[in-house]
Amino acid sequence: MFNLGILTISDKGSQGKRHDTSGEVIRDMLSLQGNSIVKYEIIPDEVPAIASKLAEWADEGKVDVILTTGGTGLSLRDVTPEATLSIIDKVVPGFTEAMRFKAFDTTPLTILSRAVAGVRGKCLIINLPGSAKAVRECLEIILPAIPHAVEIITGEVTEHISDTRND
Numbered sequence: 001m002f003n004l005g006i007l008t009i010s011d012k013g014s015q016g017k018r019h020d021t022s023g024e025v026i027r028d029m030l031s032l033q034g035n036s037i038v039k040y041e042i043i044p045d046e047v048p049a050i051a052s053k054l055a056e057w058a059d060e061g062k063v064d065v066i067l068t069t070g071g072t073g074l075s076l077r078d079v080t081p082e083a084t085l086s087i088i089d090k091v092v093p094g095f096t097e098a099m100r101f102k103a104f105d106t107t108p109l110t111i112l113s114r115a116v117a118g119v120r121g122k123c124l125i126i127n128l129p130g131s132a133k134a135v136r137e138c139l140e141i142i143l144p145a146i147p148h149a150v151e152i153i154t155g156e157v158t159e160h161i162s163d164t165r166n167d
Contacts, residue, residue: 002064005039009070013042021132022069050083058123064150070130072115081114088118099138
């Protein structure tokens with residue numbers, strides 16, 4: 001179990017013109033697993049605002065994982081990956097590679113996602129798509145690995161768990 005921050009990136013959502021269904025999916029799915037949602041905010045698609053909020057939350061030490069939703073596509077206003085890359089210490093490409101690879105069977109357009117994942121200090125940051133359906137699909141793919149990633153990042157565990165698929 002870990003402490004979670006949910007950062008929704010949406011111009012319309014930050015103006016109160018769109019309901020945040022993707023953030024709700026994150027909250028619901030992770031709360032069911034017993035994780036604590038300690039931060040939640042909706043901000044506009046602006047690199048400085050996104051980078052500042054991610055750095056602030058990660059550096060406070062109150063969240064183990066920040067999941068962003070929105071701003072990972074190809075439009076001019078989709079800048080979440082750039083903001084994330086500007087503040088992380090290490091890139092962790094496996095999360096987003098797995099999301100794109102597994103979701104491709106259902107939605108071939110998933111290859112257009114530019115989502116990134118990485119670590120800042122002792123906080124894991126993962127960009128998720130902006131739609132509730134895509135968030136649910138992606139979380140189902142990556143959720144099993146997040147707790148172990150948190151254990152490694154926070155120093156609770158120093159070795160990887162064995163792969164039992166071939167045992």
